[in-house]
Amino acid sequence: MEMIIYNPFTKHPRVAVDESWWEHCQFAVGVGIRLIFTSLIFIVHGVFPFILIPKWLNLEESIRFLKKENENRETKHSEVIK
Numbered sequence: 001m002e003m004i005i006y007n008p009f010t011k012h013p014r015v016a017v018d019e020s021w022w023e024h025c026q027f028a029v030g031v032g033i034r035l036i037f038t039s040l041i042f043i044v045h046g047v048f049p050f051i052l053i054p055k056w057l058n059l060e061e062s063i064r065f066l067k068k069e070n071e072n073r074e075t076k077h078s079e080v081i082k
Contacts (some may be wrong), residue, residue, distance in 0.1 A: 017076050031069060038062050 013024035038057050045053050055061060 017073055027069075027073075031066070034065065035062075 009021050013019040013021055017024070019027070041053055041057050045051055
């Protein structure tokens with residue numbers, strides 16, 4: 001009889017997008033760092049409006065980045081389901 005041990009660190013990455021914990025960690029931390037950095041730039045711009053937001057961090061580019069990352073995840077997830 002095989003004993004199955006529940007591991008919350010690996011279940012979600014495997015089931016959601018067929019990734020290891022490390023692959024999932026890299027993705028989540030990467031997106032999180034990008035969002036934190038973007039937020040800090042916006043806060044600095046709010047206090048010092050003469051410091052402009054770089055184009056690659058403006059709202060449109062940030063939304064485009066998140067949509068692209070989400071589409072990549074959905075594509076990967078749909079390939080896992082097939």
